[in-house]
Amino acid sequence: MDAATRLSAPATVEEFRDRLAVITDTLPKRLRQCADFIGAHTDRIAVSTVADLAAGADVPPSALMRFCQIMGFTGFSEMQKLFREAYVPGWPDYSTRLRNLKENGAGSPGALVAEFVEAGRLSLEVLAKSLDETALDAAVQLLAKADTVHVVGMRRAFPVAFYMVYVFEKMQVPAMLHDAVGKLDHRYALRPGDAILAITFAPYSEETLTLAQDARDRGLPVVAMTDQLTSPLARQSDAVLTVPEVDFGAFRSLSATIAMALSLAVAVGTARG
Amino acid sequence: MDAATRLSAPATVEEFRDRLAVITDTLPKRLRQCADFIGAHTDRIAVSTVADLAAGADVPPSALMRFCQIMGFTGFSEMQKLFREAYVPGWPDYSTRLRNLKENGAGSPGALVAEFVEAGRLSLEVLAKSLDETALDAAVQLLAKADTVHVVGMRRAFPVAFYMVYVFEKMQVPAMLHDAVGKLDHRYALRPGDAILAITFAPYSEETLTLAQDARDRGLPVVAMTDQLTSPLARQSDAVLTVPEVDFGAFRSLSATIAMALSLAVAVGTARG
DNA sequence: AGCGGAATGGAATAAATATTCCAAAACCGC
DNA sequence: GCGGTTTTGGAATATTTATTCCATTCCGCT
Numbered sequence: 001m002d003a004a005t006r007l008s009a010p011a012t013v014e015e016f017r018d019r020l021a022v023i024t025d026t027l028p029k030r031l032r033q034c035a036d037f038i039g040a041h042t043d044r045i046a047v048s049t050v051a052d053l054a055a056g057a058d059v060p061p062s063a064l065m066r067f068c069q070i071m072g073f074t075g076f077s078e079m080q081k082l083f084r085e086a087y088v089p090g091w092p093d094y095s096t097r098l099r100n101l102k103e104n105g106a107g108s109p110g111a112l113v114a115e116f117v118e119a120g121r122l123s124l125e126v127l128a129k130s131l132d133e134t135a136l137d138a139a140v141q142l143l144a145k146a147d148t149v150h151v152v153g154m155r156r157a158f159p160v161a162f163y164m165v166y167v168f169e170k171m172q173v174p175a176m177l178h179d180a181v182g183k184l185d186h187r188y189a190l191r192p193g194d195a196i197l198a199i200t201f202a203p204y205s206e207e208t209l210t211l212a213q214d215a216r217d218r219g220l221p222v223v224a225m226t227d228q229l230t231s232p233l234a235r236q237s238d239a240v241l242t243v244p245e246v247d248f249g250a251f252r253s254l255s256a257t258i259a260m261a262l263s264l265a266v267a268v269g270t271a272r273g
Numbered sequence: 274m275d276a277a278t279r280l281s282a283p284a285t286v287e288e289f290r291d292r293l294a295v296i297t298d299t300l301p302k303r304l305r306q307c308a309d310f311i312g313a314h315t316d317r318i319a320v321s322t323v324a325d326l327a328a329g330a331d332v333p334p335s336a337l338m339r340f341c342q343i344m345g346f347t348g349f350s351e352m353q354k355l356f357r358e359a360y361v362p363g364w365p366d367y368s369t370r371l372r373n374l375k376e377n378g379a380g381s382p383g384a385l386v387a388e389f390v391e392a393g394r395l396s397l398e399v400l401a402k403s404l405d406e407t408a409l410d411a412a413v414q415l416l417a418k419a420d421t422v423h424v425v426g427m428r429r430a431f432p433v434a435f436y437m438v439y440v441f442e443k444m445q446v447p448a449m450l451h452d453a454v455g456k457l458d459h460r461y462a463l464r465p466g467d468a469i470l471a472i473t474f475a476p477y478s479e480e481t482l483t484l485a486q487d488a489r490d491r492g493l494p495v496v497a498m499t500d501q502l503t504s505p506l507a508r509q510s511d512a513v514l515t516v517p518e519v520d521f522g523a524f525r526s527l528s529a530t531i532a533m534a535l536s537l538a539v540a541v542g543t544a545r546g
Numbered sequence: 547a548g549c550g551g552a553a554t555g556g557a558a559t560a561a562a563t564a565t566t567c568c569a570a571a572a573c574c575g576c
Numbered sequence: 577g578c579g580g581t582t583t584t585g586g587a588a589t590a591t592t593t594a595t596t597c598c599a600t601t602c603c604g605c606t
Contacts (some may be wrong), residue, residue, distance in 0.1 A: 028553060028603095045317050047357040050594060065595060071435060076594065077562090084320040107289050109413050109540040110406040115396045116532040124390045124397075124528070128371055130316065133383045140382050155307050155439065159432030166428065171557050181454060235294055251440065251535055255528040258432075262524050263385035270380055301573095303581060323564060332584050338565060348565060350592090 006249060009072040009079075013042070013086050019071060027070070033057045034067035046083040050076045055153070112264035119246040120255035126244040127256040139239040142221045146195030152178040152211050153199035153225075158259050160225070161199050164265045171269030180207055187214050198259075199225040201245075204232055212236055225260065276388060282345040282352075286315070286359045292344060300343070306330045307340035319356040324348045338531040392521040393528035399517040400529040412470075415494040416543035419468030425451040425484050426472035426498075434496070434531050436470050437538045444542030453480055460487050472498040472534075474518070474525070477505055485509055496535065 010016040020217075024035045037057035038045065045053070054061040065076060073079040073130050149168060153161030161177060168175035178186055185207065190196065198212040209232055212222050216236050224237035227245065234240045241264070243257045283289040290312075297308045310330035311318065317326065327334040338349060346352040374387035416422050422441060426434030434450060441448035451459055458480065463469065471485040481503055485495050489509045497510035500518065507513045516533050518525045 007597080030554065043360075049592085052590095062555065062596085063553090066553090108406070109409045109536055110404060112536040112540055113404055113409070113532060114401060116535050117401045120397050120528050120532050121394055124393050128374070128387065128390045131374070131383065131386055133374075133377070136382045136386070143473075156436075158439075159436045160436065163429075163432045165525070166431075170523065197546050219543065252536065253528070254436070254531050255397070255526070256390075257426070258527050259386060259389040259393050262389050262526065263382055266382075266385055266522070266524065267382040303584065322561095322562085334564080335566085335585065336583090338584090350564065 003244070009074075010082065010241070013083070013093065014074060016082065017042070023070065030059050030063045031067050031070065033059050033063055038067070042083070045080055046086075083114070116251075120253040123244060123246045123253055123256035124259060125211055126246075127259060130242075130244055132242070135239055135241055136264070136267075139223045139241055140267045140271055142223055142239055143195050143197060143268045146189065146221070147193040148174045148176055148195075150176050150178060150190060150194060150196040150211075150215070152196065152203065152208050153198070154205040155209055156201060156252060156254075157199040157205070157225075157257075160254065160261050161197075163258065164197070164261050167262065167265040168269065171265070171272075173265075173269050173272055178211060179184070185211065187211060190215055190218065192218075192220075195221045195223065197223045197264075198233055198237070199257075200231070200233055201227045202231065209233060209236075225257070225264075280346075283355065286355065288544070290315070295466040295509065296343065297462075303332045303336045304340050304343065307337050311340070315356070317354055319360045338487075358498070388521045389524075389526055392519045393526040395519045396517060396526055396529035397532060398518070400532060404519055405515070408512050408514055409537070409540075412496045412514055413540045413544055415496055415512055416468050416470060416537070416541045417495070420464065420466040421447040421449055422541070423449050423451060423463060423467060423469040423488070425469065425481050427453065427480055429474060429525060429527075430472040430478070430481070430498075433527065433534050434470075436531065437470070437534050440535065440538040441542065444538070444545075446523050446538075446542050446545055451484060454505075458484065460484060463488055463491065463493060465493070466490075468494045468496065470496045470498065470537075471506055473504070473511070474500045474528075475504065475508055482506060482509075498530070498537075530539075 020035060020039055024032065024039070034057050037053070041053075041056065044056075046074040048056075050061050050064055054064040057064065062248075068076045068079045071079065083201075084243040124221050132245055151161045151165050151168075158179070162179075165175045165177040169197050176186070176189060178189075180225065194215075196212060198208050204226075212233060213222070213236055216222050221239075222237040224231075224233045224240045226233045226240065226242060228234070228242060239258060244258050245252045283292050291531055293308060297305065297312070300308055307330050310326065314329065317329075321329075323334050323337055327337040332339065341349045341352045344352065346355075371387045371391065373402075374383040375382045424434045424438050424441075432451070435452075438448045438450040449459070449462060451462075467488075469485060469488040471481050473481040477499075485497070485506060486509055489495050494508040496511075496512045496514070497504075497506045498514045498516060499506045500515065501507070502513060502515055507515075514533060514537070516530045518527065518529050520526075
């Protein structure tokens with residue numbers, strides 16, 4: 001391989017594909033095999049070893065090494081890095097960044113906006129990538145056939161809960177917001193045929209968990225919107241929607257959460273006709 | 274760990290999660306950290322090294338090793354194998370994924386998510402470009418030197434108003450939410466030295482405009498968060514923050530609005546020390 | 547057929563990563 | 577506070593994995 005070919009490593013998966021398409025024709029036999037196999041199994045690069053891929057392409061490992069270099073990388077590891085990072089971008093040192101932000105006041109308000117914008121964009125992107133459509137469909141089903149939808153969310157989750165009820169209202173879906181005004185729980189408002197949508201993130205709020213448990217005990221379907229599949233809420237729910245939000249203490253951007261919530265509400269509203 | 278615990282390694286990701294949920298509560302500190310981090314980043318296991326994950330969970334590598342064994346695996350490699358095999362081929366990049374989601378047909382929940390994600394990202398992008406830093410600085414100034422910050426927002430703006438008060442609370446800024454519960458307006462709660470933050474979008478809600486007007490009449494500073502410089506609210510305010518929100522259908526994603534709100538709240542909280 | 551340059555395979559080496567082990571620290575029940 | 581037990585961190589080791597190098601093979605050209 002000449003110097004010109006080696007100069008630039010693809011910086012994105014897109015670029016990688018382009019480059020691959022361009023050079024494939026010019027390669028000799030073994031390297032062509034590499035190119036073909038890699039092209040057909042791009043997704044496996046992130047989780048495989050040189051030996052695995054070489055075996056798959058039916059070439060010796062050294063051939064695959066050469067292939068990586070021809071693609072512009074210094075070696076296999078560098079190529080793999082591209083795919084591992086593309087998988088979910090930018091997760092490292094986000095918490096660090098935001099700790100600084102919190103401590104130093106992050107300079108100007110304008111800089112703050114930039115940070116929050118970035119956090120929001122990232123959250124949305126990850127949501128799009130990691131959305132579990134099956135769970136979402138299930139959630140829509142459950143809520144669409146309920147008589148009344150009960151929505152509960154406290155503290156950080158409250159804006160989301162409220163907004164969902166607002167949208168339900170607009171779409172003429174019978175919905176009740178459990179807001180604990182005056183410390184009343186409205187547990188007896190849960191009637192047979194109803195369903196409950198519970199929203200909570202770590203640290204999980206007691207009231208929300210209790211209400212969800214209560215509903216479950218009575219055999220009502222529970223849909224959870226939470227941060228992890230292992231959250232205490234998830235265990236007692238019939239459908240679990242996880243929302244990946246870039247999170248720093250009290251400051252969650254809520255972008256992804258609201259996108260998910262709106263979609264759910266609109267889908268339910270539509271399904272009810 | 275006793276032999277019983279070690280006997281069975283989870284054979285599927287499902288089993289893994291169940292096991293994780295069950296044992297999490299029984300673990301000591303460091304191992305708990307592992308469990309939490311792993312729970313929140315299960316998707317990273319397939320593409321990370323022991324060192325990476327350990328760093329993420331903020332524990333030494335050996336702790337993570339122990340965690341793997343407690344989960345029933347012989348070591349990290351075996352655990353990773355599970356996730357590498359379960360690795361869903363092809364998480365295409367963001368734009369491809371969006372396209373896929375939409376292909377499920379307009380109106381499908383997945384397609385809705387795609388739309389709202391796009392609307393949100395677009396809004397954030399526009400916000401970043403069009404931010405009026407002068408107005409933002411002015412707003413921060415006004416609110417930072419107020420005794421109590423009164424926040425008002427109804428309907429769609431209410432989630433934002435609530436969230437701001439929540440953050441103010443966290444940052445120990447005296448703030449009052451005007452939520453009109455029981456149709457009470459708390460206009461007499463506005464005291465000399467206070468400031469008001471009013472949030473409203475077209476169609477502008479009467480109560481919000483009235484309260485802002487009221488505050489202005491008494492000479493209190495009014496900060497507005499609204500959709501256009503020409504909104505009725507803008508005319509009676511001392512600082513106007515416009516938020517460009519891209520709507521999808523009748524519903525706004527609120528991404529940009531919340532980014533702006535958070536920034537404002539944090540900036541004010543910081544400025545107050 | 548014979549020459550020269552490119553391509554190849556495999557063995558040797560380097561680097562990284564996982565795993566174990568043990569002394570020190572923290573914790574717990576008394 | 578004290579002895580026993582559990583938990584922890586880190587250094588030492590084992591293992592896997594990437595990378596290089598070079599002798600050999602292949603291929604096109606005259």
